[in-house]
Amino acid sequence: MGRRPALQRSDFVAAAIEYADEVGLDGITWRTLGTRMGLSHTAIYSHFRDKDELLAAMINTVLANIPDLVGDVSGMTPRDALAHVARCARAALAQHPRIVPALPVANSFGESTALVHRASALLVAAGVPEHDLPSAYQALEAYIVGTTVHDFAGAPNHLERRRLRYRLVGTEPFDVVSRTTAEIARHNELVFERGLQVILGGFLPLSPPAT
Amino acid sequence: MGRRPALQRSDFVAAAIEYADEVGLDGITWRTLGTRMGLSHTAIYSHFRDKDELLAAMINTVLANIPDLVGDVSGMTPRDALAHVARCARAALAQHPRIVPALPVANSFGESTALVHRASALLVAAGVPEHDLPSAYQALEAYIVGTTVHDFAGAPNHLERRRLRYRLVGTEPFDVVSRTTAEIARHNELVFERGLQVILGGFLPLSPPAT
């Protein structure tokens, strides 16, 4: 029986993400993470300088899923493609809701600029003038990240907590959407989609440029 | 010299907020907070069950500033009043940027429903139909909280971090807005204001109801 091959950085990141999905970011312990991987609690220092470096790697790994989810958008209109990218970004974050709160703090929407370039190209194709690109891009990113954080950051009790909050409002329309957590979840996605179309409509010109 | 009067919960909350403004939420220590107030590090347990309870009180205190900033809106159109409330909410959060990251996690936009009722009344006055109130309210709240968290959560280095990120994009329009942190800050507020008008325009009917 040969010695087990040395573990990779990615092994630690994957284990840490799975671990955080269970107990939340604040629940992660160097010692438990080591034990889970069959190592001592100091083994991790061979791969990461400190906890912050591991956390950054976790965030980047979650964000790296977005391009995979997006896939090929060449058949779509620029506006549809942008909406699709937005939904995929939200979906990628929603897969690991307990890591979501760290995203705005890290303020690194991916360690590469690939996503920015991709979105920029779509915005240009949709007719956004060059000088307006940073505003349009930031509005879109802030909307996606912001609303997703707003919806999921309280995981795993986010749905029940918002349900109770809306219940306390005490008026009939809020009662309707706060009967069950399933209804809250449905409402969240509905509002996200509506707001997304509103944002796209507000920052994209009415008619795309002639090709 | 009589004994110093017993401290209130609000004294601890105020000291904790000031403390968090300096070192961030993760930097807060039970012991240092006690020392700062001239008490032992366990005195706080006479007023708060645990750290989470103090944090919740801190958030509620920050949010309680919003109504004070809003003031009287009776002279404004409903839409202008909503925009004003949105700006005040952002301003109240921006006053304590290092507490902002905890806001979506707590998922409690104030412990009272007063703000929801106030916003609801304005939305109704602006012509939003009753059944649409939860969607319109949530879109607005998610936009305000979400974008503000997105902009400020990385404090105190949030401006420089975003500046470097935009700089890495490498295209001319992003270069323009990332020359200085002051320019980034200006850009943040500009995009917030534009997006706010877009959201209001998208969720409010075109013409307000006749009075």
Added chain:
DNA sequence: ACCTGAACACCGTTCAAGT
């Protein structure tokens, strides 16, 4: 009721040592 001080269990990090 409010506060103190000792004590406890736990945690991130360092470091010398092993292979």
Added chain:
DNA sequence: ACCTGAACACCGTTCAAGT
């Protein structure tokens, strides 16, 4: 290069005791 185990400083929380 990768990992171990002891050690260190620190932290949140508990609790018996003081006023």
